[in-house]
Amino acid sequence: MAKVAIMGFGTVGSGVYEIIKDNASRVAENAGEALETKYILDIRDFDDHPDKHLFTKDVNDIINDSEVSIVAEVMGGLHPAYEFTKSMLMAGKSVVTSNKELVATYGTELLGIAEEKNVNYLFEASVGGGIPVLRPLSRCLAANNITRIAGILNGTTNYILYEMFTNNKSFNDALADAQANGYAERNPAADIEGHDACRKIAILASLASGVEVDAERISTEGIVDITLDDVKCAEAAGGVIKLIGYADIADGKVYSHVAPMFIKNDNMLSGINGVFNGILITGDAVGDVMFYGAGAGKLPTASAVVADMVDSAIHSSRRKLIGWKKPETDIMDDGAEKSFRYLIRCKNTEQEIMALTNTGIVYNENGTVAFTTEAMTAKECTTLSDKLGKVESAIRILD
Amino acid sequence: MAKVAIMGFGTVGSGVYEIIKDNASRVAENAGEALETKYILDIRDFDDHPDKHLFTKDVNDIINDSEVSIVAEVMGGLHPAYEFTKSMLMAGKSVVTSNKELVATYGTELLGIAEEKNVNYLFEASVGGGIPVLRPLSRCLAANNITRIAGILNGTTNYILYEMFTNNKSFNDALADAQANGYAERNPAADIEGHDACRKIAILASLASGVEVDAERISTEGIVDITLDDVKCAEAAGGVIKLIGYADIADGKVYSHVAPMFIKNDNMLSGINGVFNGILITGDAVGDVMFYGAGAGKLPTASAVVADMVDSAIHSSRRKLIGWKKPETDIMDDGAEKSFRYLIRCKNTEQEIMALTNTGIVYNENGTVAFTTEAMTAKECTTLSDKLGKVESAIRILD
Numbered sequence: 001m002a003k004v005a006i007m008g009f010g011t012v013g014s015g016v017y018e019i020i021k022d023n024a025s026r027v028a029e030n031a032g033e034a035l036e037t038k039y040i041l042d043i044r045d046f047d048d049h050p051d052k053h054l055f056t057k058d059v060n061d062i063i064n065d066s067e068v069s070i071v072a073e074v075m076g077g078l079h080p081a082y083e084f085t086k087s088m089l090m091a092g093k094s095v096v097t098s099n100k101e102l103v104a105t106y107g108t109e110l111l112g113i114a115e116e117k118n119v120n121y122l123f124e125a126s127v128g129g130g131i132p133v134l135r136p137l138s139r140c141l142a143a144n145n146i147t148r149i150a151g152i153l154n155g156t157t158n159y160i161l162y163e164m165f166t167n168n169k170s171f172n173d174a175l176a177d178a179q180a181n182g183y184a185e186r187n188p189a190a191d192i193e194g195h196d197a198c199r200k201i202a203i204l205a206s207l208a209s210g211v212e213v214d215a216e217r218i219s220t221e222g223i224v225d226i227t228l229d230d231v232k233c234a235e236a237a238g239g240v241i242k243l244i245g246y247a248d249i250a251d252g253k254v255y256s257h258v259a260p261m262f263i264k265n266d267n268m269l270s271g272i273n274g275v276f277n278g279i280l281i282t283g284d285a286v287g288d289v290m291f292y293g294a295g296a297g298k299l300p301t302a303s304a305v306v307a308d309m310v311d312s313a314i315h316s317s318r319r320k321l322i323g324w325k326k327p328e329t330d331i332m333d334d335g336a337e338k339s340f341r342y343l344i345r346c347k348n349t350e351q352e353i354m355a356l357t358n359t360g361i362v363y364n365e366n367g368t369v370a371f372t373t374e375a376m377t378a379k380e381c382t383t384l385s386d387k388l389g390k391v392e393s394a395i396r397i398l399d
Numbered sequence: 400m401a402k403v404a405i406m407g408f409g410t411v412g413s414g415v416y417e418i419i420k421d422n423a424s425r426v427a428e429n430a431g432e433a434l435e436t437k438y439i440l441d442i443r444d445f446d447d448h449p450d451k452h453l454f455t456k457d458v459n460d461i462i463n464d465s466e467v468s469i470v471a472e473v474m475g476g477l478h479p480a481y482e483f484t485k486s487m488l489m490a491g492k493s494v495v496t497s498n499k500e501l502v503a504t505y506g507t508e509l510l511g512i513a514e515e516k517n518v519n520y521l522f523e524a525s526v527g528g529g530i531p532v533l534r535p536l537s538r539c540l541a542a543n544n545i546t547r548i549a550g551i552l553n554g555t556t557n558y559i560l561y562e563m564f565t566n567n568k569s570f571n572d573a574l575a576d577a578q579a580n581g582y583a584e585r586n587p588a589a590d591i592e593g594h595d596a597c598r599k600i601a602i603l604a605s606l607a608s609g610v611e612v613d614a615e616r617i618s619t620e621g622i623v624d625i626t627l628d629d630v631k632c633a634e635a636a637g638g639v640i641k642l643i644g645y646a647d648i649a650d651g652k653v654y655s656h657v658a659p660m661f662i663k664n665d666n667m668l669s670g671i672n673g674v675f676n677g678i679l680i681t682g683d684a685v686g687d688v689m690f691y692g693a694g695a696g697k698l699p700t701a702s703a704v705v706a707d708m709v710d711s712a713i714h715s716s717r718r719k720l721i722g723w724k725k726p727e728t729d730i731m732d733d734g735a736e737k738s739f740r741y742l743i744r745c746k747n748t749e750q751e752i753m754a755l756t757n758t759g760i761v762y763n764e765n766g767t768v769a770f771t772t773e774a775m776t777a778k779e780c781t782t783l784s785d786k787l788g789k790v791e792s793a794i795r796i797l798d
Contacts, residue, residue, distance in 0.1 A: 019542050019684055029609065030541035124539065130685035132531075132539030140523065140531030142429035143418050143705035210428065268691055271670045285418055285702035286529035286692065292667055293688035303684035306542035 002031065002313045005039040005062045007084055008075030009046065009055075012098050012125070015302025016072050017051075020309075027306065031313040035306075038068055041084075059084050063091050070312045072305050073097040082106050089113045089121060094316070096308035098125035098301050104199035104215045107206070111323040120315055122308035122322065127153065127200045128277050130300025131293035132307075137281060138207050138322045144283025146208035149247045150261075150398055153200040155275035155295045156184045156191035157223050157243040161260075162273050164231050165240055171226060183275050193222035194243065194258040201245030204279070205256050209249050211327035213256060219335065221259040230393055233345045233370035236363035239264040242272070244398060248338075255333035261398045262343040269398070339375035341397040346370075347390035356387055372397065401430065401712045404438040404461045406483055407474030408445065408454075411497050411524070414701025415471050416450075419708075426705065430712040434705075437467055440483075458483050462490050469711045471704050472496040481505050488512045488520060493715070495707035497524035497700050503598035503614045506605070510722040519714055521707035521721065526552065526599045527676050529699030530692035531706075536680060537606050537721045543682025545607035547647045549660075549797055552599040554674035554694045555583045555590035556622050556642040560659075561672050563630050564639055570625060582674050592621035593642065593657040600644030603678070604655050608648050610726035612655060618734065620658040629792055632744045632769035635762035638663040641671070643797060647737075654732035660797045661742040668797070738774040740796040745769075746789035755786055771796065 004020070006013050020027060020035050028034040039062050040046075040054045049055065059080075062068055071088045073095055075081045081102050088095050089110065097103065103110075103123045114121035124134045128151075137146070152158050156178055163174035175192065178184035190196045202215035223243050234241050239262050247256040263270045268290050272278035277295025282288050294300040343362075346353070346369055350361055353371055363370035373384070385391040403419070405412050419426060419434050427433040438461050439445075439453045448454065458479075461467055470487045472494055474480045480501050487494050488509065496502065502509075502522045513520035523533045527550075536545070551557050555577055562573035574591065577583035589595045601614035622642050633640050638661050646655040662669045667689050671677035676694025681687050693699040742761075745752070745768055749760055752770055762769035772783070784790040 015684075023542055023544060023684065026544050027542055030537070130682075131688050132535035135539050136531035136535050138429070139710065140534050140703070140706050142709040143422055143426055143702045145422060145425050266672070268670060271667060273665070283529075283702065285414075285422065285698040285705075287696075287699055289530050289690070289692035291688070291690060294686050297686075299684040300686055303542045303682065304539070306684075307539050310541040311538065 001034050001036055002069055003038040003067045004035050004070045004072065004309060005041065005068050006037060006072045006074065007041040008073065009040050009042040009044070010074070010076070011298045012074040012301050012305065013040070013072070015298040016074060016305050019299065019302050019306045027310060031310040033313060035309060035313065038065070059087065063087050068093060069316060070094045070096065070309050072309060073099060074305060075099070076101070078102060078105060085110055086113060089117055089119060092117055092119055094120035094122070094312040096120070096122045096305055096312060098305055100126040100196070100199040100203060104202045107203070108212045108324065108326055120312045122311060123203070124308050125301050125304035127203050128279060128291065128293065129295040129297060130304050131277060131279070131291050131295065133279050133291045134203070134207055135322070136291065137204065141281065141283050141286060144285045146281060146283050147249060148282040149201065149204050149208060149245070149279065150269065151201065151204065151245045151279035152242050152269060152272045152277050153197040153245045153279070153295065154191055154243060155277060156188065157197070158272060158277070159183045159275045160192070161223060161226065161241055161243065164226070164228065165235070168228065170228060171224065192224055194220040197243060197245045197258045201247055201256055201258060204245070205247035205249070205254050206324040207322070208247070209254050209331065210324050211331055212324055213247070213254050214332065217332050219257040219259070223260050225393065226260055229345060229368055230395065233343065233363045233368070234262055236370060237262065237343055237372060240270050241395060242269060252331060253333040254331050255335045255338055257335065260395055262395050263398050267398065335378065337377060339377055341375050341399060342373045342381050343395045343397055344371055344373060344385070344391055345393045346388055347392065348388050352388065356384060400433050400435055401468050402437040402466045403434050403469045403471065403708060404440065404467050405436060406440040406458070406470060406472045408439050408441040408443070409473065409475070410697045411473040411700050411704065412439070412471070414697040415473060415704050418698065418701050418705045426709060430709040432712055434708060434712065437464070458486065462486050467492060468715060469493045469495065469708050471708060472498060473704060474498070475500070477501060477504060484509055485512060488516055488518060491516055491518055493519035493711040495519070495521045495704055495711060497522070497704055499525040499595070499598040499602060503601045506602065507611045507723065507725055519711045521710060522602070523707050524700050524703035526602050527678060527690065527692065528694040528696060529703045530676060530678070530690050530694065532678050532690045533602070533606060534721070535690065536603065540680065540682050540685060543684045545648060545680060545682050547681040548600065548603050548607060548645070548678065549668065550600065550603065550644045550678035551641050551668060551671045551676050552596040552644045552678070552694065553590055553642060554676060555587065556596070557671065557676070558582050558674045559591070560622060560625065560640055560642065563625070563627065564634070567627065569627060570623065591623055593619040596642060596644045596657045600646055600655055600657060603644070604646035604648070604653050605723040606721070607646070608653050608730065609723050610730055611723055612646070612653050613731065616731050618656040618658070622659050624792065625659055628744060628767055629794065632742065632762045632767070633661055635769060636661065636742055636771060639669050640794060641668060651730060652732040653730050654734045654737055656734065659794055661794050662797050666797065734777065736776060738776055740774050740798060741772045741780050742794045742796055743770055743772060743784070743790055744792045745787055746791065747787050751787065755783060
């Protein structure tokens with residue numbers, strides 16, 4: 001019997017509590033022992049809860065209870081999640097989390113403490129909700145050098161773009177719709193400006209490369225500038241636009257960005273609809289593999305948290321080798337030399353475009369023209385756009 | 400340093416040898432120690448091979464060498480793979496394999512011996528080639544009761560069906576094409592009659608349920624009767640036909656079949672093209688997750704074999720909890736009570752069909768009519784077909 005604690009009784013926390021209770025036999029079978037919730041930490045009152053005796057407002061109750069060996073941190077936010085996690089690890093308890101902000105910001109330090117204390121710090125739920133992706137990335141693909149990751153990592157923005165493409169809604173209407181359906185926060189900045197996806201690609205790229213990829217240094221663009229004109233042009237070019245967390249790893253360097261990208265309809269990522277997530281990983285031996293599922297939601301996310309608790313119970317005596325280190329040299333590639341093809345939308349004439357580039361026009365209606373370029377650097381794309389003078393958008397193509 | 404042996408130097412075996420050599424640093428980093436190939440077992444001569452000193456024709460060289468702790472069995476076939484694997488496990492060596500026939504047939508016994516000897520018997524490469532699916536199924540989804548598995552598990556048949564749908568080739572032409580491209584054996588029976596997919600769904604269902612699912616008792620149908628008329632009707636109904644390994648688990652019972660199924664275009668499995676595989680797994684907490692990638696091929700499959708070798712090295716002191724037991728009671732559900740919707744193709748008139756069922760006609764050309772039914776048992780479908788008298792095919796729908 002492993003005694004566990006849950007820090008934070010919000011959506012995910014209550015899901016963790018329910019799964020431990022409702023799926024007890026499956027969990028025990030897989031963990032090799034039963035899990036029992038001994039504490040739930042939350043500053044709010046839950047006097048009507050059937051298990052109200054489990055609730056505490058004092059984190060020290062958990063820290064000082066040597067019987068508790070595994071703690072789920074599902075509070076979200078940086079503080080006090082950071083301080084609480086650190087205290088638990090220092091006290092020799094394994095911690096599992098769904099908190100991508102914390103992992104992306106303090107992951108390297110917390111992984112170091114976990115290693116020192118010979119306990120686990122696991123965070124499968126921080127990327128892709130319930131989709132198994134971090135463990136497959138680090139374990140099942142252990143024989144591969146990972147060369148590229150391209151993921152639809154944020155369900156809110158995928159829902160908005162899907163509504164724009166499928167139901168011809170404007171960005172603002174699709175956002176309002178997402179908010180009405182509970183898929184977007186009242187303050188949606190973290191999603192629509194790409195910050196949430198940025199934290200997740202930072203975690204994926206760190207795991208894939210084995211060294212910390214600094215989220216602050218990932219060029220991050222959201223979807224707020226995507227218009228129905230872009231939608232029309234993308235459809236004419238035989239694809240869709242998705243917000244992509246992108247990383248490539250070559251010669252010990254990592255290049256990463258978050259941006260809307262054009263994806264042809266024959267790429268599996270183009271079929272990820274609504275709030276779903278999909279992560280395409282390329283290894284030098286395995287080629288492309290993709291992981292798909294619900295990227296958020298109470299029970300999907302909670303099921304990944306509980307799976308990490310199960311893994312912590314199994315590995316109580318020997319910690320999991322999953323994580324990354326601080327790099328010894330600067331491993332971030334600023335992307336100045338990276339080339340992408342672009343889908344460009346402009347108000348130029350076909351003749352003006354043909355005079356500067358010989359690639360194909362895909363759309364020409366009511367004075368709006370779209371074409372795809374050869375692969376070029378961002379600087380070359382800016383030069384081309386300046387020459388044309390009437391470019392309205394330039395979207396990188398995921399090839 | 401872990402010393403390893405490779406049994407069988409065919410396509411996968413030579414891939415295993417190459418990955419251990421070429422990706423040595425990534426492998427060592429993940430395993431916590433380097434892997435070194437000490438023996439390669441094959442009855443053929445490889446006198447020109449640069450590492451010819453590693454080759455042996457005598458399995459006892461490996462069995463009797465206590466330095467060898469991990470063995471990859473990539474010979475294929477039942478014998479002598481079974482005897483060799485048993486000897487290795489008895490000698491206290493971990494064995495990893497890509498041999499689905501062996502795992503589906505003797506897996507329960509070999510897992511029992513591995514448990515007794517406290518070594519690993521791992522077989523990620525036996526299903527889905529390089530796609531991580533068995534480990535995610537048993538570990539990442541450890542908090543879920545798995546309720547359903549539906550997988551495109553055989554690349555050869557998926558290629559044939561894809562060619563029939565995309566390029567309007569007949570079954571025979573598509574098969575000849577697959578053979579010419581090296582995607583199908585000269586004797587393609589194991590693929591096109593569904594036996595290969597049957598072994599794989601037996602392994603998946605055994606892992607998901609925790610008890611042995613007998614491949615011999617899985618109703619298995621291939622794709623040899625699928626015609627271009629079926630293709631036309633499926634397209635008219637808004638979907639495609641895929642060979643599906645199917646299992647559902649409810650109340651401790653497992654129902655499983657392998658059969659061509661109709662899949663609507665909005666289901667992720669419909670987008671799995673060419674020789675690729677995709678496995679859709681449903682858990683009670685996580686909902687649907689899908690795993691996608693190359694289901695065969697030298698390096699993809701070998702990368703899964705080497706990942707299992709890495710895992711064996713990590714877990715040399717404590718074996719992985721992955722496998723299943725003999726069931727105490729009969730857990731196989733014969734499916735008599737299972738209901739599916741059907742896509743039916745017949746030569747009846749719309750009037751004759753409407754007199755017997757009120758569901759929608761999706762196709763009516765040149766005397767061929769297709770319609771989809773409500774959910775019904777196989778027996779009810781037979782009764783309906785008998786009444787109509789002119790039914791040419793009845794394909795289950797994956798809902």
